[in-house]
Amino acid sequence: MSEPRTQRNTMNPSRVFRIAALTIATAVPLHAMATGKDVFRNGESIFGQPAAAGATSSLVVDVATTKHVTVPYGETVTFQAPNGKQFAWTFNGLDRKAVPVAKIAPADFPATQGQVYVQQNPLTRN
Structure with a gap:
């Protein structure tokens, strides 16, 4: 066995x-x-990406006078500071999100407390 x-x-x-x-x-x-x-x-950033060179911006935001702005998903926005510096950003990351301008601004851009509220992506609507 x-x-x-x-x-x-x-x-x-x-x-x-x-x-x-x-x-x-x-x-x-x-x-x-x-x-x-x-x-x-x-x-890639969840907030979107820096706008491509030559991209058309439909909205210009003065960060010295604007504390919050609502933009459609996919929109390109130009942000201007009082010292003349500016940058453009395309909001095509996550939708329905509050984006602090300080998180997307270049390092040499003046500090700001502004917020951008990104609307819902039309492709994800129920």
Whole structure:
């Protein structure tokens, strides 16, 4: 009579690799959120992107006199400071979001407390 087989408690190497990959794939976005980075997993800003050179801006905002503004999703807005500096931003990240101007402004742009409220993306309406 032969002895009964005992089951070994070993993991398949491919299963270990899959578990490690899943752990890393989950941890990276969580780390970005925990560090306060406002970016998607691909590194793009959740607020949109700097406007392309030569992009037409439908709205010019003077940050010295405007504390908040509402813009349609996908809109390009130019922000102007009293010292003459300006930058343009296209709001095509997340919709229905309040975007602090200070988070999207270039480093040399004067500090501002303004907010931009981005309306809902028309493609995601129910």
